[in-house]
Amino acid sequence: MEFFAIGKIVKTIGLRGRLKAVSYIESHDTLRSLEEVYIRKGNDTKGPFTLKNILVRKYTFLVDMEGVEDIEKARAFVGCHMLISSNKLEILPEDEYYWRDITGLKVITENGHVLGSITSVFPTGSNDVYVCSGGEREILLPGIAEVIRTIDIERGVMVVRLLDGL
Numbered sequence: 001m002e003f004f005a006i007g008k009i010v011k012t013i014g015l016r017g018r019l020k021a022v023s024y025i026e027s028h029d030t031l032r033s034l035e036e037v038y039i040r041k042g043n044d045t046k047g048p049f050t051l052k053n054i055l056v057r058k059y060t061f062l063v064d065m066e067g068v069e070d071i072e073k074a075r076a077f078v079g080c081h082m083l084i085s086s087n088k089l090e091i092l093p094e095d096e097y098y099w100r101d102i103t104g105l106k107v108i109t110e111n112g113h114v115l116g117s118i119t120s121v122f123p124t125g126s127n128d129v130y131v132c133s134g135g136e137r138e139i140l141l142p143g144i145a146e147v148i149r150t151i152d153i154e155r156g157v158m159v160v161r162l163l164d165g166l
Helices: 029-030 071-075
Strands: 003-013 018-023 034-041 045-058 062-065 083-084 106-109 113-124 130-135 139-142 148-152 158-159
Touching: 003 034, 003 062, 003 071, 029 045
Parallel strands: 106 158
Antiparallel strands: 003 018, 003 083, 018 062, 034 045, 034 083, 045 062, 106 113, 113 130, 130 139, 148 158
């Protein structure tokens, strides 16, 4: 089964096993519709864990899972990643991509110069930023149309136009 990380558990809340996670996804609808999650610690994935309750906040969410009814059991999950089965992901509109699909793409300029590949993605207030490494230097590429010209997931290529200062 293929998994998709939706957040990282950062702490326990209260004494009854509630967990707080920093969200990796923007869609609150996806979070609210969850019925079960998996937990990954290192290379070990456990679950599924049935959700009793999920409370979505702006950048975090709180969860109550069956079988985790006290703080001692909950503490074991702090620092772990919360996952869902990839088939639970919503279909994105055209020209929108999950970070996992962007990571690893080969980056080339419009004139064919290879810059490296996307090693990570992080959000900012207005747009995502793609970290391109492996070339002459690390480049931070803002996820805007003026810079990101095309993305071809099937070919594994992102074509970019470097603006002055990049």
